Amino acid sequence: MKKLINDPRNVVEEMLEGYVKAHPNSIKQLPGTGRALITARETREGKVGILIGGGSGHEPGFIGYVGDGMADGVAVGNIFASPSPDPILEVTKAIDKGAGVVYLYGNYAGDVMNFGMAAEMADLEEGIQVGMALASDDVASAPKSEKQKRRGIAGEFFIYKAAGAAADFGYDLDNVVRVAKKANENTRSMGVGLSPCSLPQTGEPSFEIGEDEMEIGLGHHGEPGIEKGPLQSADRVADRLVNDILADIEINKGDKVAVLVNGLGSTPKMELYIVFRRVEQILSERGIEIYRSYVGDYITSLEMGGCSVTLMKLDDELMKTIDHPVDCPMFVQK
């Protein structure tokens, strides 16, 4: 696949360089690895620091969500690879304002180990209290009985939103973690893949798929899904995704949800809104109220084709966090 890049080995470094030059009032790189970035607008004393991170290639995830109302800093890995403990620790030290730091990341073996190691080091070497909450929203990635094994996909966005707001409200570490975990508990996603992406270094498609096929339940890095089959209409795809989600979590008539229809990279907004249209129909048929909708590219997989649907069931507290304004370079909410 064609890429508008220079040396494939430098894509992450060059992206970050461009990113901080484009938004100098919002974000800055810490000296050191260059993979540790924090808000340019100093975190408030006494506020719990929100640290996010993961592999590159998911932009606007994750660098795009550092800013007022969301994260204070981000640790950036290679493409589709967890950051090492070094930048995680660098960010931790920079954003700890005496109230501790909460790590938010997706439930992948690599992230679990690297963030885990960093958390130990922060505690032992720096005396910084660290809390953690993982995104495990992908219902296609493991059965309900093994939710702790599920992958984190686009639902991570809602967890950032909730935890970022909670920290901004002045919640302490335990309560920020509680809200983040509740957000994850209440969030379910499922995706569909239409076309692969390719890593700049290999140029090879991340998965194989036929001319007229789609893959239901595909992961955010091209991990295999539940089934591969003929491409269906947007309505049938939306039916499938929403029905699988609703079979996994109890959302009743009168309940309120936040909806995210997330593009994986190359799927036009036109198609995302066509999918949203059907999602809305299903929910309103069931008497489920959409409290707020997000439609667009929130967590991508390079130029992968397809989308995911995410529902977060809301209680009063989560509603408050969803309404909280945000000002990040790649996401602004008034």
Added chain:
Amino acid sequence: MKKLINDPRNVVEEMLEGYVKAHPNSIKQLPGTGRALITARETREGKVGILIGGGSGHEPGFIGYVGDGMADGVAVGNIFASPSPDPILEVTKAIDKGAGVVYLYGNYAGDVMNFGMAAEMADLEEGIQVGMALASDDVASAPKSEKQKRRGIAGEFFIYKAAGAAADFGYDLDNVVRVAKKANENTRSMGVGLSPCSLPQTGEPSFEIGEDEMEIGLGHHGEPGIEKGPLQSADRVADRLVNDILADIEINKGDKVAVLVNGLGSTPKMELYIVFRRVEQILSERGIEIYRSYVGDYITSLEMGGCSVTLMKLDDELMKTIDHPVDCPMFVQK
């Protein structure tokens, strides 16, 4: 190419249906053609109405830019086709608050005729004063001596931004038009295409391009550019685009510009920031100051691959318009 759609003949209607359901507090469809949409937050009495529009398939252009600080309404055409005068007139009537309406659109034969007819009808049949300003920012589409023939591409975003702000400042019709025309006068873009898109109805690639080729100066609907050649590095492409732009408009040391690196659809943000990195280098080498940067998918061409670079030379008035906050479903600026 694979599409996540239902009947290809209904894509525009279904997209719009999804769009208004997703953002009911921001936008609504007028009764009638369904192709006329206005802000859900009633335009202020006495404010000049801003009407934008064009073909579909450019999302977030153009429906995404209706909201506080930008446009009051939008007329939506078929994919890559100007709207007919009907929805333009419907919007005009709905957003005229006694101060007239300004039409902003790209310089394409179809748009010129349809908006022109609508303007005549608004004047003759409705007694509404209409002003117009066209985007003609694509330096690759005609020589400098024939600027009036140039296509409007991503620079249109800056024209919306400027005119939307001017109307919000309370400028009268003539002054909103003046600011919009100045914005266009000061704006230059040039793009590169890497891969085609396809119309839902034909499924055929919009242009032919080899495995390792790129097309410099490609239009936003797949119109041919200046030259087709081997795919080059992001840095060389950025050099070419910026140099052609700077050869076309005098921007001197110490001047301030707004920069837009716009993705055409399927090009990852990672690549856009790598391109931005080089654009920033060139400008700072020349002592040109970047006042504000926009990097992302602002006006797309379905799932086309590639990007464009836009520079708008700023004076004090344009700086003020660029800083003005915006709250639209697909674009928020604090």
Added chain:
Amino acid sequence: MEFTAKDWKDFFKEIVSLIEEEKDYLCQLDRKLGDGDHGVTMSIGWQAINEKIDNELANEEDPAKISITVGKTFLSAVGSSVGPLYATGFMRGAKVLKNKSVAGDQDLAEYWIAFGKGIKERGQAEVGDKTMMDTLEPFFKELERKFAETNDFLSSFKAAVLEAKKGMEFTKELMSKKGRSSRLGDRSIGAQDPGATSAYLILAAFLSFVEKRMAKAI
């Protein structure tokens, strides 16, 4: 030659089918020079017209009303470049038919001349700009000249369609000379303008429709 409301409707119906057949070809031409949608646009417009003919116009006896509706329907359905152009053509033609339930030779000649001139006025394109005017201007000029000379519609129209065809084909050569295509350079050779093509298709269809009707009448 007598042309009734039913003839007009039958003729427009023929264009509906013709456009469906040529849709892909017109898109293909437009992909080379423009945005690839000309066939889709024509199809959307003529399908909308088809719908009108089958319903609203089913019992319509007034040819002027029919031609106006065709124009307006096309415009509403497509917008685009060709919406205002063809709409203006059919609406200017309708003026000629006003208050006439049957059109004779003179009316038909005037109809098509008004059609071509209306489009020219709307689009302001010149011969050589590589648009449908390259088909239409030679066409209406020849029709005007020949009909003034002979007063025979069919032979004049036939001669005019020949000029239209030449004009359409000439747009291939025009490629590297003007406007949008001027930057195409060498790559432009051989591509024919889509609008010039659809305009020719419509005119040629009228000719064959009239010829078939004459054949039947004999």
Added chain:
Amino acid sequence: MEFTAKDWKDFFKEIVSLIEEEKDYLCQLDRKLGDGDHGVTMSIGWQAINEKIDNELANEEDPAKISITVGKTFLSAVGSSVGPLYATGFMRGAKVLKNKSVAGDQDLAEYWIAFGKGIKERGQAEVGDKTMMDTLEPFFKELERKFAETNDFLSSFKAAVLEAKKGMEFTKELMSKKGRSSRLGDRSIGAQDPGATSAYLILAAFLSFVEKRMAKAI
């Protein structure tokens, strides 16, 4: 068998080349099951190690220091899943080498047992989970058993590498049974775990390195 600082560096250099050769193959395996980056990740990590060996470690005489640096460098460069895993392996191995400028049979056996156990502790994976543990656990168990029995490093390591190979190959069968792959169903058959493969490559490379050295020594 005596293994010096230079031997360690030469061995690590061999892995650098080996990984470059096998990079595409490892990516290909990972595309089937994961995100397709395993070869890229290994390459980034070992290239960083190469750089260290050529510069910072050029004059380093302490094998423990070398192995620690290899682990830390790998981790910093790649993060990922395998960063913490291999890093822990090399760092636990380094503990065995502490204060020893030359490693004998006993040290080498302990090094590789610590390597495998360290990774197990870090990753908490069980045999059958379809990870590099399927290579490493049979490997270090056999090494431990055989070396206790024979006290001969080379033959024990050789036997252990055989077990490693079987374990790696067994990951093909495991496909449809557990974890991430459990949802793959039929499509999973035949795909081998990338981490199990890279782990085997490293162990096999050590074996052939030692064998070559022995051959030269004779």
